[in-house]
Amino acid sequence: MASNTAMKTRLIVMNFLEFAVWGCYLVSMGIYLGSVNLGDHIFWFYTGQGLVSLFMPALIGIIADKWIPAQKMLSLCHGIAGIFMLLAGWYCRQSDGNVDFGTLFTFYTLSIAFFMPTIGLANSVAFNALNKAGLDTVTAFPPIRIFGTIGFICAELFVNFTNFQSTYAQFISSGVVSLILMIYALTMPNCPVNPSSGSSISETLGLSAFKLFKRRTMAVFFMFSMLLGVCLQITNSYGTMFIDSFQNIAEYAQTWGARNATALTAISQASEALCILLIPFCLKKFGIKGVMLTAMMAWVFRFGFFGIGNTGSGLVWIILSCVVYGVAFDFFNVAGGLFVDQQTDKKLRSSAQGLFMIMTNGIGASVGTFLAGTLVVNKHVDMSGMTSAAENLSGWQHSWFIFAAYALIISILFIFIFKAPKTSENISLTKAEEIDGGDPEGMAQ
Numbered sequence: 001m002a003s004n005t006a007m008k009t010r011l012i013v014m015n016f017l018e019f020a021v022w023g024c025y026l027v028s029m030g031i032y033l034g035s036v037n038l039g040d041h042i043f044w045f046y047t048g049q050g051l052v053s054l055f056m057p058a059l060i061g062i063i064a065d066k067w068i069p070a071q072k073m074l075s076l077c078h079g080i081a082g083i084f085m086l087l088a089g090w091y092c093r094q095s096d097g098n099v100d101f102g103t104l105f106t107f108y109t110l111s112i113a114f115f116m117p118t119i120g121l122a123n124s125v126a127f128n129a130l131n132k133a134g135l136d137t138v139t140a141f142p143p144i145r146i147f148g149t150i151g152f153i154c155a156e157l158f159v160n161f162t163n164f165q166s167t168y169a170q171f172i173s174s175g176v177v178s179l180i181l182m183i184y185a186l187t188m189p190n191c192p193v194n195p196s197s198g199s200s201i202s203e204t205l206g207l208s209a210f211k212l213f214k215r216r217t218m219a220v221f222f223m224f225s226m227l228l229g230v231c232l233q234i235t236n237s238y239g240t241m242f243i244d245s246f247q248n249i250a251e252y253a254q255t256w257g258a259r260n261a262t263a264l265t266a267i268s269q270a271s272e273a274l275c276i277l278l279i280p281f282c283l284k285k286f287g288i289k290g291v292m293l294t295a296m297m298a299w300v301f302r303f304g305f306f307g308i309g310n311t312g313s314g315l316v317w318i319i320l321s322c323v324v325y326g327v328a329f330d331f332f333n334v335a336g337g338l339f340v341d342q343q344t345d346k347k348l349r350s351s352a353q354g355l356f357m358i359m360t361n362g363i364g365a366s367v368g369t370f371l372a373g374t375l376v377v378n379k380h381v382d383m384s385g386m387t388s389a390a391e392n393l394s395g396w397q398h399s400w401f402i403f404a405a406y407a408l409i410i411s412i413l414f415i416f417i418f419k420a421p422k423t424s425e426n427i428s429l430t431k432a433e434e435i436d437g438g439d440p441e442g443m444a445q
Contacts, residue, residue: 007133011126011144014188016151017181018122021078021115023155023269024174028165028262030241035166036092036099039241039383043373044101045108046237050366052113054358060117070128070191074121075182077114082178084111085171092168108171115178128191142276149273153266160262165240209344209355218343220418221336222359224292227410228332229364231299234372234403235325239265239306242396243318246311248389257311257318267319271326279335289420291335296414298328299407307400310393333360343421376402 030042064073088107092099126144130137155177164170212218243265246258257264282291301324309317337356344352380395 004133004135007129008140008144010188011129012147014122014125014181014184015144015148016154017177017184018118018151019148020151020155021081021118021174021178021181023152024159024164024177025170026152027156027236027240027265028159028170030238031166031244031261032092032168032170034241034244034383036095036097037383037385038099038101038104039381040378041101041105042237042241043369043377044105046233046369047366047373048105048109049112049116050233050362050364050369052109053116054362054366056113057117057120057357058354060114061120064121064124064191064193066193066195069193070121070124071185071188074118074125074188075185077118077121078178078185079182081111081114081118082175082182084108084114084175085178086175089168089171089175092171111175125185125188125191129189132189146273146276149269153269153273156262156266156269160260160266165262166244209352212344212352212355217419217421221339222355224410224414224418225332225336225356226359226364228292228296228299228407229360229362230368230371231302231328231403231407232361232365233369235265235268235302235306237369237372238377238399242306242400243311245389245392245396249393252311255311255315257315264318265322267322268325268329271323272329273326275326275330276334279330279338282331283335283338287420288335288339289414289418291331292418293411293414295328295331295335296407296411298324298331300404300411302328303400303404303407307397307404336360372399372403 029045030039033039033042033045060073060077064070068076084107088104088111091103091107126141127137130140155173159165159170159173162169164173213222240261243257243261246252246255252258279291282294286294302321305317305321305324308314309321311318337353340352340356376399377395380398381392382395
């Protein structure tokens with residue numbers, strides 16, 4: 001019992017550090033980029049994160065499965081990611097405010113290219129350790145994983161109250177934490193490798209999961225996952241920059257929210273941690289269609305509340321936007337992952353989860369952030385500083401309402417197009433493929 005408690009504590013520390021690396025800059029980076037006249041390029045930093053997520057996690061995962069133990073691969077990736085993030089911070093410091101987009105973007109992209117795979121690697125290390133300790137991962141892992149969200153929140157609050165949210169120091173902070181985890185990861189139990197695996201190339205790369213598109217329900221589900229994935233990084237990209245801009249409006253300049261944008265948005269992650277606990281009940285009560293539709297409508301409110309909120313008398317709307325974020329994110333990502341697991345043959349479950357991530361955090365988030373930046377925010381908000389923040393407020397409001405309208409349209413289409421299976425039992429792909437172009441689940445909803 002004592003050894004199991006010690007192991008859980010070690011995994012809690014690992015998860016805390018893992019997401020603290022991300023929390024140092026993910027939601028606050030827009031504030032700094034805007035301050036060095038790179039506001040027009042914010043979307044590229046978040047688009048790049050999605051693009052590297054399309055291939056780097058799979059590539060690093062193959063290496064960890066076959067040649068380098070996961071805990072050592074986790075250490076190596078954090079070492080490389082940390083060094084490039086420190087170089088990004090060092091370059092910004094040396095530039096004295098004259099930051100070149102190409103140089104900073106290169107350092108940043110190289111860093112996140114090695115960071116993004118560590119999320120999956122950290123999970124693999126944790127599952128391996130729990131299995132070795134004889135613990136049930138289904139019950140033991142969630143209480144451990146929630147400390148990752150706590151780590152993210154603590155990092156957000158740290159960069160907020162040190163005012164690193166508006167400086168390059170957020171990159172340096174992230175790099176330092178990454179290097180700490182580089183060392184700490186080596187203390188984790190050894191993860192076995194299987195260099196002689198007989199899997200085909202398509203199975204190794206996770207391409208077999210694309211067979212799921214032959215089933216109508218799964219094809220529709222993945223397509224809507226991609227369409228909803230468009231929303232995932234928009235508020236991370238522009239949320240704190242929008243809130244911080246109220247400092248330049250006399251009426252709101254001295255308000256707490258305007259001066260503490262990153263701390264204010266930390267409510268989103270706190271809500272996320274709490275909403276995880278609601279998912280089992282809601283899935284049982286409302287089914288996957290009800291839960292996914294709830295997530296979609298939550299995105300409508302997430303954007304809409306931003307559109308009517310401010311850091312003065314309208315602060316309550318921004319707070320409510322942060323509260324509903326937990327429903328929008330968890331009911332989509334976590335419940336969606338559970339649905340994929342339930343509806344996929346066990347031989348394809350890992351690949352299917354990878355496909356779900358590609359459709360949402362890869363394609364959806366990349367395309368969404370790119371289009372949000374080029375077609376919406378940069379069209380309605382003047383990032384050059386030539387227009388006053390008060391005049392730009394109308395542009396921000398228009399942008400949030402456009403995003404809310406998009407989420408509402410997707411919600412309405414989802415109601416009529418997606419038909420959930422009658423049962424939540426696992427579906428065999430082989431059996432499903434025997435049905436000629438029909439609906440293998442016998443859907444009716």
